[in-house]
Amino acid sequence: MLRVHPAMRGIVTVANHVAGPADAASPGRPHTVHRMREHTVEVVSDSGEGAQKCSQIFGAVSAKMGNGVWTVEIIPAEIQPPARAPEGASGNRIRLGAGQVTNWGDDTNLVVAFNEQVLLARHRAGALARDATILLEDKWATDDDADIRDAWLQAMREIADVGYRVVTVPMEERCLTLVDDARKGKNMFALGMLAFIYQRNLDLVFEQIAHTFRKKSDAVYARNVDLVRLGYDWAGAHLDFRIEITPEPNDRPMVVMNGNEAIGMGAIASGMELCAMYPITPATSVSHYLSEVFERFGGVVHQAEDEIAAAGVAIGASYAGKVAFTITSGPGLALKTEFLGLAVMTEVPLVVVNVQRGGPSTGLPTKVEQSDLLAALFAQPGDAPRVVIAPATIEECFHVMTTARRIAEAFRAVVIVLSDANLATGVQPFPRPEVDTRWHAEPADLSAVLAGRKPYGWDESTGLSRRIVPGQRGGMHTVTGLSHDEGSKVAYSAGVHGRGMAMRSRKIAVLSSLLTPPTPYGAEEGDLLIVGWGSTKGAIEEAVDRARAAGLSVASLHLRFLSPMEPGLTAIFQRFRRVATVEINYSDTMGDPYVTEENRRRGQLSWLLRAQTLVDVDCWTRVPGEPLRPGAIVQAMHDLMPPRGDA
Numbered sequence: 001m002l003r004v005h006p007a008m009r010g011i012v013t014v015a016n017h018v019a020g021p022a023d024a025a026s027p028g029r030p031h032t033v034h035r036m037r038e039h040t041v042e043v044v045s046d047s048g049e050g051a052q053k054c055s056q057i058f059g060a061v062s063a064k065m066g067n068g069v070w071t072v073e074i075i076p077a078e079i080q081p082p083a084r085a086p087e088g089a090s091g092n093r094i095r096l097g098a099g100q101v102t103n104w105g106d107d108t109n110l111v112v113a114f115n116e117q118v119l120l121a122r123h124r125a126g127a128l129a130r131d132a133t134i135l136l137e138d139k140w141a142t143d144d145d146a147d148i149r150d151a152w153l154q155a156m157r158e159i160a161d162v163g164y165r166v167v168t169v170p171m172e173e174r175c176l177t178l179v180d181d182a183r184k185g186k187n188m189f190a191l192g193m194l195a196f197i198y199q200r201n202l203d204l205v206f207e208q209i210a211h212t213f214r215k216k217s218d219a220v221y222a223r224n225v226d227l228v229r230l231g232y233d234w235a236g237a238h239l240d241f242r243i244e245i246t247p248e249p250n251d252r253p254m255v256v257m258n259g260n261e262a263i264g265m266g267a268i269a270s271g272m273e274l275c276a277m278y279p280i281t282p283a284t285s286v287s288h289y290l291s292e293v294f295e296r297f298g299g300v301v302h303q304a305e306d307e308i309a310a311a312g313v314a315i316g317a318s319y320a321g322k323v324a325f326t327i328t329s330g331p332g333l334a335l336k337t338e339f340l341g342l343a344v345m346t347e348v349p350l351v352v353v354n355v356q357r358g359g360p361s362t363g364l365p366t367k368v369e370q371s372d373l374l375a376a377l378f379a380q381p382g383d384a385p386r387v388v389i390a391p392a393t394i395e396e397c398f399h400v401m402t403t404a405r406r407i408a409e410a411f412r413a414v415v416i417v418l419s420d421a422n423l424a425t426g427v428q429p430f431p432r433p434e435v436d437t438r439w440h441a442e443p444a445d446l447s448a449v450l451a452g453r454k455p456y457g458w459d460e461s462t463g464l465s466r467r468i469v470p471g472q473r474g475g476m477h478t479v480t481g482l483s484h485d486e487g488s489k490v491a492y493s494a495g496v497h498g499r500g501m502a503m504r505s506r507k508i509a510v511l512s513s514l515l516t517p518p519t520p521y522g523a524e525e526g527d528l529l530i531v532g533w534g535s536t537k538g539a540i541e542e543a544v545d546r547a548r549a550a551g552l553s554v555a556s557l558h559l560r561f562l563s564p565m566e567p568g569l570t571a572i573f574q575r576f577r578r579v580a581t582v583e584i585n586y587s588d589t590m591g592d593p594y595v596t597e598e599n600r601r602r603g604q605l606s607w608l609l610r611a612q613t614l615v616d617v618d619c620w621t622r623v624p625g626e627p628l629r630p631g632a633i634v635q636a637m638h639d640l641m642p643p644r645g646d647a
Contacts (some may be wrong), residue, residue: 045114050187055092063429064257066247068101073425075366102538107632116155138168187347253432259397259423264289266401271440274324276313281365282421283355306344307332311339314591319322321469325351342481344384345570347412351404356420367625371585374605386414388563392537395430402439422535454486463506500558517568522555525575530556543633570613578642580618581606587621
């Protein structure tokens with residue numbers, strides 16, 4: 001029988017035909033199989049109990065079995081938060097689908113919780129469907145500590161009226177039959193339960209465990225396999241349901257990775273040779289991945305003493321003819337500001353990957369936000385034009401690195417790639433790239449410099465000039481961050497300074513002329529156009545599909561190039577009665593004290609689009625520390641729809 005604590009009478013919904021251990025073992029014992037197009041599961045625990053590892057393996061296996069997958073990490077802000085505290089909830093949400101899944105969705109349907117406090121955190125965040133099934137560790141109900149027992153009772157009362165189906169699970173009790181410390185076993189026991197519920201291929205599960213723990217001993221692998229089997233068998237004996245999500249046929253070979261891995265692989269595929277970095281959440285795992293494999297492809301990962309030095313190392317390597325990039329997050333981007341100005345002034349090619357998190361200052365180290373856009377564009381003393389690109393999917397995180405490298409070198413420019421925590425840690429399958437050697441950088445031109453050629457011999461029409469690499473015969477010149485003429489001679493006259501400004505800006509205009517207008521999703525014209533950028537693409541487009549199915553005349557437009565801005569926007573905007581951005585950054589709400597149309601702070605892309613197009617672009621922004629949910633965007637679309645009869 002399912003074990004139901006007395007405090008949960010009236011809370012738990014238990015099917016009458018739940019199996020006991022004996023009848024579960026009998027042949028043909030039926031479980032109710034629920035066939036669905038999609039389902040969302042979360043595993044949450046205290047920090048250090050392995051819920052993320054469990055979820056990562058489950059998500060990877062599901063993707064390898066052909067399901068669409070999108071995962072989002074639930075990470076506490078502190079490295080070691082207090083145990084059994086709602087703010088310490090750590091884990092992962094995994095949305096599974098029969099077809100492609102592009103975002104984390106709205107509500108979680110099934111939760112595996114290692115204690116009732118981390119469950120409360122997800123309940124209070126509004127993350128759970130009202131009919132969610134919860135598999136909850138039961139040891140806390142009878143703990144020796146009276147305060148813990150009381151906390152359990154209080155938590156059960158808080159969730160009593162929602163309608164969750166709560167199933168208590170003796171995770172610790174069962175794990176202690178195999179390991180001395182259940183904290184090092186519950187995650188694999190939970191993986192086994194999920195493997196049973198979602199009918200995952202155990203051979204694939206064990207293969208993924210072997211890969212995940214490849215640096216551990218055979219004994220560690222064997223123990224984890226035994227724990228998975230333990231959880232699988234317990235679920236088969238005690239749960240009365242299973243979930244079936246049959247993948248749609250797909251004859252294309254797929255790969256499965258997160259956005260940071262995709263950036264690392266993309267850097268290799270693009271011919272990058274050096275990654276200079278200083279550890280910062282949530283960007284660091286790019287360098288973790290590269291540290292394992294980069295040397296095989298001739299690359300070097302350099303960990304500098306700080307963020308400033310990391311930018312300097314990358315600039316120095318690039319100046320010397322190498323293909324270099326540096327990776328950071330918002331606080332690191334702020335520290336790199338002076339060196340980025342040097343790269344712009346000296347026209348040294350440089351790629352900067354900025355994996356955004358919440359701010360300002362050190363802000364929300366483990367939470368997603370899109371609040372570095374204006375910093376990427378304008379955080380600089382003086383005028384320092386640079387290219388800014390924002391990938392919208394994990395697949396684009398791979399390909400953007402080749403695009404960024406080629407632009408940086410062709411235009412002798414700084415290119416900033418704006419990823420974010422949602423892309424960085426999210427896992428998704430996508431078609432295996434067909435790597436092309438043409439993606440690689442050409443070898444540095446070391447031939448003698450022709451007489452009369454200058455280090456900044458700008459073409460008057462394009463602002464472009466040929467790069468001179470140190471060591472080229474006849475190419476000696478002085479490089480400083482001071483204003484200079486074509487020969488790199490320091491010059492302060494208005495004419496020389498103005499010409500240098502014009503040439504550096506003209507390159508951006510040339511790049512703009514090579515871009516094509518974006519295509520709206522959903523319709524070419526209508527009442528409302530939603531404009532987004534970065535990782536919100538999947539949620540916005542799912543919201544558009546839902547809204548259009550409900551009869552709303554709405555479409556969306558997603559931008560990848562933010563400097564230069566993609567062309568044709570004004571003409572596109574004029575085909576809609578209202579235009580608004582959806583972003584994960586802050587904007588004032590009309591009606592709040594002292595906020596007027598004149599002084600209102602708007603979403604960052606909204607500000608840019610208003611200046612670029614002179615169209616009254618509205619915005620709907622949120623800073624929840626988590627990805628946006630399609631349902632919330634649908635509601636925002638209803639609120640943003642222009643009144644009937646409004647011209």
